[in-house]
Amino acid sequence: MKKILISILLLSVITANAQSKNEKALVERTYLLSRTVFGTKDSLTLEDLFAKPATYGHSHGNIQTREQAINGIYHNQSTYTDTTVSNMSVIFADDDMAIVRHVFKAKETAKDGKVTPLNLGLMLVWVKEKGKWKLFGRQAVPLQ
Amino acid sequence: MRFTLTISLFFTCLIVVAQVDSISLKQAMSNLDKALVNKDEKALTQLLHDNVSYGHSNGWVQNKTEIISDLKSGKLVYDKIENTSVTIVAINNDWATVRTNTNANGKSLTIPAFELKLHVLQVWLKTKQGWQLLARQSTKL
Numbered sequence: 564m565k566k567i568l569i570s571i572l573l574l575s576v577i578t579a580n581a582q583s584k585n586e587k588a589l590v591e592r593t594y595l596l597s598r599t600v601f602g603t604k605d606s607l608t609l610e611d612l613f614a615k616p617a618t619y620g621h622s623h624g625n626i627q628t629r630e631q632a633i634n635g636i637y638h639n640q641s642t643y644t645d646t647t648v649s650n651m652s653v654i655f656a657d658d659d660m661a662i663v664r665h666v667f668k669a670k671e672t673a674k675d676g677k678v679t680p681l682n683l684g685l686m687l688v689w690v691k692e693k694g695k696w697k698l699f700g701r702q703a704v705p706l707q
Numbered sequence: 708m709r710f711t712l713t714i715s716l717f718f719t720c721l722i723v724v725a726q727v728d729s730i731s732l733k734q735a736m737s738n739l740d741k742a743l744v745n746k747d748e749k750a751l752t753q754l755l756h757d758n759v760s761y762g763h764s765n766g767w768v769q770n771k772t773e774i775i776s777d778l779k780s781g782k783l784v785y786d787k788i789e790n791t792s793v794t795i796v797a798i799n800n801d802w803a804t805v806r807t808n809t810n811a812n813g814k815s816l817t818i819p820a821f822e823l824k825l826h827v828l829q830v831w832l833k834t835k836q837g838w839q840l841l842a843r844q845s846t847k848l
Contacts (some may be wrong), residue, residue, distance in 0.1 A: 618796050618806060624826040624848040626806060654758050654842065656832050660802055662760060662842040664768065684766045686844035688804060688830055700796065700804050702828035702844040706766040 586653055589689055592696040593663050594648060596687070600636050601643040601669060609633045614690055614697035622683055622703040643669040643681070659691040660699075666706065682706045729795050732803050732831060735838035740788040746778045755840055756832055762844035764825055785813035802841075805829045808848065824848045 592612065599608045610633065613619075619632035627635060651665040669681045688700035735754060742750035751774065755761075761769040769777065777783045789810045796804045809825045823845075830842040 616797055618804075618828075620806070620826065620828055620846070622846055624846050626826065652760075654760055656802055656830070656841055662830060664760065664762070684762065684768075684844070686760075686762055686828065686842060688828075688842070700828055700830070702762075702826075702846065704762065704764060704766055704844060704846040 582655075585658060586655075589653060589661055589663065589696050590651065592689065592698075593651065593665065593687060596698060597646070597648050597665075597667060601646055601667070604636050604639060606633060606637045609636060611695075612698050614692060614699045617698050618700050620700075620702040622705045640674040642672045644672065645670045661689050661696075663687045663689060728798055728800075728803075728833075732795065732798065732805070732838050733793065735831065735840075736790075736793070736805065736807075736829070739840060740790075743774075743778070744785045744788055746784070748775055748779075751775055751778075753836055754838070756834070759840055760842045761840075762842075764823060764845045764847045781814075781816065783813065783815045785811060787812040801833055803831045803833075803838075805831065809845070 595608065596612050599605055599612065613629045613633060615629060617629040617632065619627040619629070621627070646667070646669040649666045649668070651663065654662040656662070664684070664686050667681070667683045667685055671679050671681045673679070682705065684704040684706050686700075686702045686704075687698060689696045690699040691697070738750060739754045741747070742754060755771045755774060757771055759771045759774070761774055763769070769783075787810070790807045791810060792808045794806045796806055805828075807827045807829065809827050811823045811825060812821065814820050824847065825845040826848050827843060827845040829840060831838045832841045833839075
């Protein structure tokens, strides 16, 4: 009886640990995505973050394919300061698919020097491929 | 020869199954839109995943309980939900992602009548209860 109880306990600890590891990796990928899109704009990192069939939706409703999105981010001449990622929540569909929501705020400085505040709600769809979380879908919405 | 035949049969079956899946998914999508308009709690309970996260174009996010109770209280009700385009981005045995352009009319406590043109990203899961909406985010076009 005691043995069974210990086994169950051990198993649930292992499962919980695996889940939190999975979530930790997912949250790290989400921060990396944010830093890359609004910071480094590094195309190799973007290639690694985006799944092949990824679709990328902007806050004004424009939808891009993987290639268009990576190209657009890489060539984006705006710079972003005072960036914050907040209100992050994770919903796991299963071990290999999850939805992440968060708020992104920044000051955007365009090429011509014009500064506009950015306040976005983001819904991200992540799918695990060969042990790595890949961005499968993204939809932004402007927040008031 | 037999090998080729078996292989091509196998792929034909895969394609047929995928088509059946996308038909059942589109049916679930249309059932959900109807259930939201008709405030059909029974259908909503079946079509919305327990962990559903339903994001609106003003940034507001509802959970399952809120969607149903807000329909009942009149906090957010719909007169019409109509898709002008539906693209199934991906579909497999476990889940599907869909992008739609959608016209939604209705009213909320603060807005007596809204008419919205939206772009929507939806994530559906295939469960024992059939297709269920797990996540949705809209933005104004």
